[in-house]
Amino acid sequence: MIKVNENFGKVQDSYLFSTIAKKVAEYQKNNPDKKIIKLGIGDVTRPLPTPCIEAMKKASDEMGDANTFKGYGPEQGYDFLRKAIIENEYKDLGIDIDEVFVSDGAKCDTGNIVDLFSQDNKVAILDPVYPVYLDTNVLSGRSGKFNNGKYDGIVYMPTTEENNFIPELPKEKVDMIYLCFPNNPTGTTLSKEELKKWVDYARENKSIILFDSAYEGFIVDENIPHSIYEIEGAKDVAIEFKSFSKKAGFTGIRCAYTIVPKSLVAYDNDGNTYKLNSLWNRRQTTKFNGVSYVVQRAAEAVYTPEGQKEIEENINYYRENAKIILEGLKNINIKTYGGVNSPYIWLKVPEGKTSWEFFDELLEKANVVGTPGAGFGPSGEGYFRLTAFGTHENTIEAMKRIESIF
DSSP: OOOOOGGGGTSOSSOHHHHHHHHHHHHHHHOTTOOOEEOSSOOOOSOOOHHHHHHHHHHHHHHTSTTTOOOSOOTTOOHHHHHHHIIIIIGGGTOOOOOEEEESOHHHHHHHGGGGSOTTOOEEEEESOOHHHHHHHHHTTOSOOEETTEETTEEEEEOSGGGTTOOOOOSSOOSEEEEESSOTTTOOOOOHHHHHHHHHHHHHHTOEEEEEOTTGGGOOOTTSOSSGGGSTTGGGTEEEEEESHHHHOGGGTOOEEEEOOTTOEEEOTTOOEEEHHHHHHHHHHHHOOOOOHHHHHHHHHTTSHHHHHHHHHHHHHHHHHHHHHHHHHHHTTOOEEEOSSSSEEEEEOOTTOOHHHHHHHIIIIIOEEOEEGGGGOGGGTTEEEEESOSOHHHHHHHHHHHHHHO
8 A cells, every 4th residue: 555655744735825826816817807916926027137048049059059969967067157156156255165056946955955854853944934944844754743833843933023033042952944034034134143143053053054045136234144154164054045036037947056065964873974065966966957058058147247237237126126115115104124135025914914814905905916924934923025026017006006005
C-alpha cells in the first residue's frame, strides 16, 4: 500500500495567494463590468531592461546555431553570471565571496534549502512571515500539530508595532532562523546593529540564519545592510538568498541566486561536521538542472551600465508608487509602516474589522485587491499589505477609490 507524506495533511488547506485569486475571480465573474486594481501579490509591472531583452535575443540566436548552441549548463550557474554577481553585488560592499549558486527563484531556494537539515532542528520564523518559510518546514516534518493558529513545534517571533517591528531574540535555543529584511510583508528593516545581534546569537548557539534579501535593491538608508555578510562573522552562520525578480523585473523569466559560504557547517548526532556548501551543491546537482542559458545571459546584462540605469529608473517608479500609497492612507488617517526601503506598505486595519473583512470591503466597495495580514501568520491579524508594484495610473486610481470609501 502506497503511503502519503502525512505532513501534507498538517499544512493549511490553501496557499494565501491562491485563496485571494479565487475570491477575486469569483467577484469578477459576478461583476464583469468592474475594473479591479490588484495591489496584492508582489508582481512587477515594468518591462525588462532593454539590455536584458537584447541579451536574450542574442542568446536565442546562439541557440539556433550549431557552433554556439548550449545544452545542459552547470547546475551552479554559468561562470559569466556568477562572476558578474560577485563583482557587482559583493565586491562593492567590501565582501569577499565566491560561493554563488544560480537558481530559478528565491522562493524555490528558500523552500528547497530545508533538504539539508535534520527534522530534529528547532525552527524560528518571524510572525508575520512570507508563507513559504513556514509551509516548507511543515511539509518537511518540523512543525508539530496546528493548534489555535500556530504550529506546536515552531518558534514564532512577533514583529508588530508593539516592538517597533524589531523581533526579539528567541528565549529558547533554536537551530534554523528565518530572517527577511527588508521584510515581506511589513516593509520594515533591521539596522546593522540589530542584525549583528542575530549573527552573534547564531554563532553562540551554532544555529543557521536563512536570510532572504530579495528586496535589498529598494534600500535607501545607509545604515541598513544590503547583505548579511556586511556583518562580521556572518559567513560562519548565514545563507543568503537574493533575486532578480523584484530588483530587475525577472518575475516572468525567473532567475535568482543563493550564497552558501564554504565556512558554513552543520553537525550530525555524533558532532561530526558537514560543509553546507558541499551538501547544497550535491542537492542541486541531484534535483536541479540549472537556469537556461538565455535567461542567464539576460541576468548578466543587468550589470551593464544601461541595465543599471534602467533598473534604477524602474525602482524609482515603484518608490513613487509607494509614496502615493503612503500619502493616500495618511489622508484618511490609516496608520502605515514600510514603503520607504521596501515596495510593501503595511497598514493598520481600521478598528473593528479583521484583515479578511477589510479585504472584502476593499474588493467590493473600491474594487481594489490587497493582502490580509492574517494570511502571513497570527501576528499579521489587524494589518494589511499593499504593494507598490502596480502602474502609476492604477496606484493613483486605487488610492482615490480607497479614500472615497473612508
